[in-house]
Amino acid sequence: MSPVQTIIAAHRQGQSVGLYSVCCSNEQVLRAAMQVALQYDTPLLIEATSNQVDQFGGYTGMTPPQYREYVEQLARQQEFPIERLILGGDHLGPNAWQHLPAEEAMANARDLIAAYVSAGFHKIHLDCSMSCADDPARLPDETVATRSAELARIAERTATAAGLPPPVYVIGTEVPIPGGEASLDPGLEVTSPKAVAQTLDVHRRAFAAPDLAAAWRRVIAMVVQPGVDFDHSTIHHYDPQAAAALSTWIETQPGLVFEAHSTDYQTEASLHRLVHDHFAILKVGPAATYAFREALFALAAIESELLPIEQCSDLVYVLERVMLEQPRHWQKHYPGTPTEQRVLRRYALSDRCRYYWGEPPVAQAVTRLIDNLTRHAPPLILLSQYLPEQHQQVLLGRLAPHPEALIQHKVAGLLAQYARACARNGAEVPA
Template sequence: MDYLLNLVRRHKAGEQVGIHAVCSAHPLVIEAAMEVASARDLPVLIEATSNQVNQDGGYTGMTPAAFRDFVHGIADRTGLARGRILLGGDHLGPNAWQDQPAEAAMAKAEVLIDQYVTAGFRKIHLDCSMSCAGDPVPLPDAVVAERAARLCAVAERAWHTAGGEAPVYVVGTEVPVPGGAHEDLEELSVTTPGAAALTIKVHRLAFAAAGLEAAWPRVIGLVVQPGVEFDHHKVIDYRPKHAVALSRLIEDEPTLLYEAHSTDYQTPSNLAALVAGHFAILKVGPGLTFALRETLWALADIEEEMAWPGDQQGSDFKNIVLEVMRAEPEYWRKYYGGDPRRTRFDQQYSLSDRIRYYWPHPAIQAAQARLLANLEREAPPLTLLSQYLPAQYEAVREGRLRNVPADLLKEGVAKVLRQYMDACAAGAATKELETC
C-alpha cells in the first residue's frame, strides 16, 4: 500500500490530503466509484467488512478471493487498471463470531485475516474491540490490543507467503456502529485525547511484545469518534471545535492519522474540515446506497408518469421491493418497528438504509432490469428528468451525461463520491474551513 504510506507522509508534511473508502458491495456503486476515480486519475479504495465478506461467504455470499475477483471484473468492464484498485478489509476480527468463546472466535478471525491478505487486501482494520462469549464487557484495552497484534502476526505471515506490497493497518476501539446508530441520537461524545493516547500506547506495546516492531510503522490509522454519526432521520454534524484536542494529539505521531467511520451524509464543508483535523481516512457506505435508492425511486416515478403503449408493462419496481422487504424482514426488523405506516416509511427513507441488503434479491433484480429496460427503449423526457432528477437534468442539458438509465443511476452515486474526493484534495480543507 505504497500509495497510502505516501499519503500519510504528505499529510504529515502539511498537505491537507486524505482518501475516502467505498464500503459497498453493490456493483453500480463500485462502478461509479471507479469511473469517478478514473476521471480524476486517482486510485479507488474499496473495502469489505467481516460480516459482508468472510471465509463462510458473509451476507454477500463471497469469500475474500471472490470479492476481489468481483471487483476486478467491474474494473475490467470500466477500463480501470487493476493496479489502481486498493482493497481494504474493515472490522476484521472476531466480530462475526462474537457468540462463540474468545479462543474459537479468534481462531476463525485468524483464518479471516489470512484469506483477506492472501487475496490481495492490503489495508487491514484489526478490530478486536468486541467481547466474545465469556469475555468481560467492555473488553479491557490491553486485551483488545493483544488480540489485534495476534491477528497482525497472521497478516504478516500471509503477506510474506503471498508477496506483493506490505499491508498497512488500522487499529482502534472506539468504532461507531456499522451502518449507523440503531436509536435516535441527540449528541455524541468525541473520543478524549487520553483515550486515544492509551489506545496507541497499548497497541504499540502489544506489537512490540509480539515481535512486530517492523509492522508498527505501517499502522497508519487509528479509529476514533470525531463526533459524527447518523440515525434513521438525523445526522450528527462534525464540529471541529469539539475535536481540537483530539486533532492535536495525532500530530505528535509520525506515521498515524485518524480514520473516521460513519461520515455518511456529512456536508462537503464538514468532510473537508475532517480532513483538516487529521481525520484523513473517510469511510462511506450507506450514504452511497442511499443515493442509489433515491435515484432508483426517481426513475420508478418517471417510468410511472410516462405514457406507455398498451402492450408494454411497467416494472412496479417500488411495490416489488417493499413486498420483498415485508415478506423477508431479517435485515430491518431490529431497526424499524411500531406503526406499519412508519415502518414502510423507514424501509424506504431511513438514513440507515437497511434496504441496501435487498438489492441482490432475484425478484428485485428482475424488477430493476424491467425498469431500466423500459427507460432504455424510451428515454425519459427532459421534463420528467427536470422534475425528478434535477441534477442529472442539468448534466444532460450541458452534455456531461447521457440520458441513459444506467448513467443516470450511477450519476446519483457519483455526486456523493465527488464531494469526498473534493474534500480529500490538497488545499480543499483550508478553503472550506474559511467558510465554517
C-alpha cells in the first residue's frame, strides 16, 4: 500500500490518525509545511488545483512536471526527505474549461489527468461536477460519475505505461468551488447519508467495467459537506452533532473516509474532532496564504517604523495598485462600496490577494522588504508590537529575527494545528 492507503487503513482500524493536505504553491508556505512535517513526523501531502497547474501552465505558469520539480527542489533545500512527499491533484476535471462544449472540455480534462499522473501525482481528486457550455445547469449524478470514471481510466493507463504506482482516488459531487470563496449561506447544510449513499452507488456502477475494478478498490475518500465553510468575513464552524449521521454512515463503508474541503480557519479542537468523526483528510489552502499575508503586512509595518519612506518597499501600496490594475482575480468576488472592497482586497478570509504575489511589481516589493529587514533586523520592541508570537520565540532563542524565518514561523503555527490533528503522536484534543 502507498503511504496514503496506509494512513487511511490505520484510521479505519480505529487509530485517530488522518492526512492533512496543503493546497498551495507559495514558496514560503511550502517551506513552512516541510518544517511542520519534520517536527511532527508526518508525511506531507501537497496538492495543486486544476486552476493553479495544468498542461498549459495554469495561473502559476507551471505544468505538472514543472510543479513537481519545484516542490522537490524546495524539499532538497529544506532537507526534507523526497520519499515523504505525496503530490495530489485537486478538482481535476473540466473545471478550467467550463466555457467550452463538454466534448472539448473533457478532451482537455483527459490530457490534464494524463499530465498529472505521468508526473507522479499520486492522489487524484476526480471532479466532474461542473457543467460545461452545452450541459444542463445541474449535471445528473450519472453524468458526473461517468465522466469521473472516464478520467480514472486515463489515469490507470497512464500510470501503467509510465511504470508508476497506481493512483488513489477521491470522488464526490457535493464539492465546494476551488478556494471556497462562495458567499456563505447561513443555512449551510451537512450532506445527508442518503445523498452520499446515492453518490457512492452511482460511482460504483460507473466503475463497474473490468478495467476499472482495481481503480475502484483505490477509491479512498468522498468529498462531502460536513458543515464547515468560510467566505470573505464569516466562518461556519464544525458542529459534530450536525454531522453525526454522516459520521455513522461512513463506518458502514469499509476502506472509505471523508475528505473535508474548506477547513480553513476552523479551531484546532474542530480539526481534531473532524478527524475523529472520519473526515480524515483535511484540506487547507487560503488560511495558509492568509497567515503569509499577515506576516508580510506586519513586516511592512515594522519596515515603515525603521526606515525613511523613500527606502521602504511600500508593499501594501504596491499590492493594492496591482490588484486595482488587474482586477480579474477579485472584482467579481468582492461586493460593496469602494471602501468595503478595499478592506476585502487586503483582509478577506478568501484571500484573493494570493493570486498576486507572483506579479513582478509585487514580487519585487516583497524582495525589497526582505532585503531591507535582513540589513536592518527588526528590533524586539517592534516584533512585540507586530509579531508577538514570533517575538516570544526570538526571546527564547528558538527563532532568528530574519524576515523569512519570521514569515515561515507564522505560517507553520497555522499548519501545525493540522499536523497535531492528524499525527499519531499529535497532541490531545484541546479544550
